[in-house]
Amino acid sequence: MMTSNLQLTAEGKLKHFLTPEGLSSTLLTNILDKAETFFDHSASQVKIKSMPLLRDKTVVNLFFENSTRTRTTFELAAKHLGAEVVNMNIATSATSKGESLLDTIRNLESMFVDAFVVRHAVSGAAHFIAQQTASHISVINAGDGQHAHPTQAMLDMFTIRQHKKDFSHLRVAIVGDILHSRVARSEIHALNILGVKEIRVIAPKTLLPAKIETLGVTVSHDMAQGLEDIDVIIMLRLQKERMSSALLPSEKEYFQCFGLTQNRLKLAKPDAIVMHPGPINRGVEIESQVADGNQSVILQQVSNGVAVRMAVMAMAMLS
């Protein structure tokens, strides 16, 4: 769906960030390295460094779907870079007057803005906006339908590198509702580009897309077998609305088959880390003791999200 060059300038620099798909290992690594520069480890309390790289730039948070966590980290990231931020919850505003997406974009770009951070329920929305918008504007995909969530994937890559240093020897398991997950799709692309040894998806057949193997993953339908030799476990949030849609029997049965418990965690490598994009459903896809346990890096993911989003915005808006 995505052509790599739409995301890059003629010189090969990042212009839009829509999906990891089609980007080089070097570019993804540059994002991780850039994000690292925003951390201040000098004090006892790790901090984020504010750097006015985007002074006099304006970022529009264009959220057609609600998302407190993602919107807030983008807002904080932009402000730490000195940009002005305008939050637009489009679900409740312009489109209520029946204006088309394209007219909304045309109007906003005429207000001298420099970037759109876009969350939309339709797959391809950010891609469409990047194709249509003025050439000086950058588009950052903050989640489009079931397609991609590239900054979530990159903050996950940052977290993995933080704990495991090198990607090449890693076996990574992604567990849960792969079928509906833009997070899983972007993670699979990023992990393959960064060259992990194996990506294993663990899910019931009803929650796996057809021909998932073609994305470069191995498949397991069983947690005991699937977690063997795993270095990194990424649990996905189970959307409760799937329950009523005949894809799943019940929360309880799902937890019995695919929930990550302390006992199951022992089946992975002893130093395996546990990740989750949040918000977590305690007792549905993950046991509280695991979510809060010492192998969990879930809250580090949130922290890393601020720095990774700063990196992506700075690189795209200054390319």
Added chain:
Amino acid sequence: MMTSNLQLTAEGKLKHFLTPEGLSSTLLTNILDKAETFFDHSASQVKIKSMPLLRDKTVVNLFFENSTRTRTTFELAAKHLGAEVVNMNIATSATSKGESLLDTIRNLESMFVDAFVVRHAVSGAAHFIAQQTASHISVINAGDGQHAHPTQAMLDMFTIRQHKKDFSHLRVAIVGDILHSRVARSEIHALNILGVKEIRVIAPKTLLPAKIETLGVTVSHDMAQGLEDIDVIIMLRLQKERMSSALLPSEKEYFQCFGLTQNRLKLAKPDAIVMHPGPINRGVEIESQVADGNQSVILQQVSNGVAVRMAVMAMAMLS
């Protein structure tokens, strides 16, 4: 309804901006000249210059009606001037506790704010607030009922001057629902003050106020006749709710009689410009080919709105 001196300081400077009515040609021209100073034409991409003229000032966006576009340009304009901005959507907040408008204003002015940007469904609301508020506070009308929308009128004047230089020889047509349009009222006042040769309103009789000629306009009920010799065409948005109110037969019939098509556009002067306050209803009051065509300056209006609102805020808050 509006006395000119409420808008002016004792020295005749702009204090509040509630309506163009009663203001001098010199003052309106000063607003346009001031707006021009905020553009930076030095780079290939035209930019807005941030200037901290309002540092340590606080602007409250007091929106009793929703308006993404207007609210956002005021917010951006205030931030470009270095002001702090607080957005208040009053429809959903203070008044839910039953507080009167006057008590809301008294409370906000006690918080050391310097300006109110007011959008309200009731004609005269901004005028009332300007009369009642503390003497150091400026009130900018961002649209009150069917009365006035002065910054919209001034960004339109800016756009006309940008393309036509001099107002004195111009014939301007305003087409559509004049009856319900605060934009049309403020445009008619501003165009007359700036001394255009003719303002022609083109509309069905049901969408014209009684005795509209007393505002200094000529009237036409026919597009073919009405567009003759016209330099500037201002199309108004057709509120779809008018359809059901027996004022209009149908969208289709309206478009056939008063929609601006490429063929009809040829009836005006060859260098006529096409304007619209937005959001546009494609295929209702304007054909897409015209809205997106090379005589359309609709998106330039949006850009000019940022600079014009900066000018109005800077002049009123520093007078």
Added chain:
Amino acid sequence: MMTSNLQLTAEGKLKHFLTPEGLSSTLLTNILDKAETFFDHSASQVKIKSMPLLRDKTVVNLFFENSTRTRTTFELAAKHLGAEVVNMNIATSATSKGESLLDTIRNLESMFVDAFVVRHAVSGAAHFIAQQTASHISVINAGDGQHAHPTQAMLDMFTIRQHKKDFSHLRVAIVGDILHSRVARSEIHALNILGVKEIRVIAPKTLLPAKIETLGVTVSHDMAQGLEDIDVIIMLRLQKERMSSALLPSEKEYFQCFGLTQNRLKLAKPDAIVMHPGPINRGVEIESQVADGNQSVILQQVSNGVAVRMAVMAMAMLS
């Protein structure tokens, strides 16, 4: 419920501000003195001084209940101190995905924020967050259930000191719905700590908590008797929903018994001041002529609220 040391650092400085209860007279006086430093009386128009004491700090306004006035003064206060502010209306966001309060807090603190300003319908919510949150984060209670509203109490203390200089000789009446009022509870604690001569609560029996005398107040059920010798009258807002709950007969009867009229005001000392936390119900608990009269300091309370909240944030976040 509250242990004093949760609010203090090991050195006895303010860390969180959850309730006046358990704090020393010296500390409360320090807050008032600090607030005074933010006023600029040099010009004809009193102003608030912006001071970048909290530059590079981030404040999250975490409002689980709507409150335009309180949220706006905290937002303005934080911005005047140079902090970045993120507004989160949690009622409509994260918890709609079913995340627990604790998970919400854990996530936000991972985003490198420095303070939570918390408004919550449940008594003890701010206290719970202060107990649970990371050690570098300050929690400011912006109202929790019927428990405490300490910044409101401190802006009231500031306003009283402004007019009456010394607390030790004062008789203060608090009139109205004591039973449901977090404002009243925090005022009673603060007034006792600062050593007023008498706190008199005036209310019908149905709107008084059991054993209210144990808080260190005298009780009256009669306005004529209760207002005698009073220096400061604090009127409470009557929540209209109490009417239907059998606690009260009618608005009209309440006003006849406990409303503050011009005639009743004459029963207090001639220089008594009239206060109200707002928003006021004109004609329910207070007559308009009194609310707008020259003994009313209600709008000064609002102004003082900005400075007092700046003081509390600066002290807590820099301790």
